[in-house]
Amino acid sequence: MKMTVLSDDQNAFKEVFAEFKKENPNIDVQIDTIPQQQYYEKLRMQLSSGENIDIIGGNMDVFLDTGILEPLDDYIAKNKMDVSGFGPLYDNLKVNDKTYGLPYRKSNWMLYYNKTLFDEMKVPYPKADMTWDEFRDLAKKMTKGEGANKVYGAFLHPWAQTWYMQAVQTGASIIDKDLSPFKKGLQFRMDMEKDGSIMSWAEQITTNAHYNSAFQKGNVAMNVIGDWHVAQLRAAEQEKKISFDWDVVPIPHPAGVPANTSLATPVSLMLNKNSKNKDAAFQVIQFMTGAKGAKVFASKGFLTGYTNDDIRKAYIGDGSLKPKNIHYFVEQREYAEYPLLPGVKNIVLNNIYKQEGEMALTGAQTADQAIQKIGDRVQKEWADKYAKDYKNTKK
Structure with a gap:
């Protein structure tokens, strides 16, 4: 049996599979990956050409329009799988009332900061309850120098998420008819550049x-990025690549939105409807996304889709590893980063938001424009094509 998973997750999957094997010695799985840049494109091609991949790892929406995903609802019922640990994510992930994937992890966002830089500049650390305006002021305070020696107060990766998250934190969606909440976030990024x-x-x-190499250089005070950065920084520490002290606090929030409100992107395991090993493949999915697998993933620094007190403890650890404030990750209130429907990621996010946002960030148009x-483009390029055929069970 074969499964293909994201390259950053492959080693953790091998460890989870070793635990699975103790209970299921007769099931063998080859765990493959594809380089991140080509991951989805290449995997879609492999699946459409009939390659023998039983279990698919990744963002579920990328595969919904291929018709290759097997609904899991009957397997979940037949195996009496306890789905309570997924919380609201379980229903939020349903499309047209069916479950096509179960999340083994979710990517939430956090603010990482270089404690050493703050200490050197005698500036108080970022607060756990900080508005975006307060973050902007703090970033100005932490910026100094010029050229190669410049210290930046913050780093916002070029992804559109780093500006549109401010609207998503209020409960807005990137396919809403009224996108006025998104103007503020785009203008904010433009203003920080001017600062x-x-x-x-x-x-x-x-x-x-x-974001990773920029923060590891030691000349960026604050870095707004996802939970996966914890594993990257821990690895860098083990390899003696960084010498500064660091920690996390919740990402800043819009005024009127509670502290520690994040956006999340569930990453799921899915079953190929053409698999010849469906029952065994579902056993693997059930273990890896359920309580037992989640405990192993959590101990490796992955924020899991399934959670309970044991998994929270495994994620937080014994306090010997950074970040000291890792508990904020398991206390978050989350909004889906974008609706998990076909075309939203590759058309709305990767084309429309990216292209129009970049035009604004290079001065070719205003945030309003x-x-x-x-x-206009969401309506023409996405809604006219997909909106009538797909719905999330819960919005």
């Missing part, structure tokens, strides 16, 4: 700047 406290989008692209164009 000089973050690297401009244009400079990020020309220098190929990346960008959001107006995004609204």
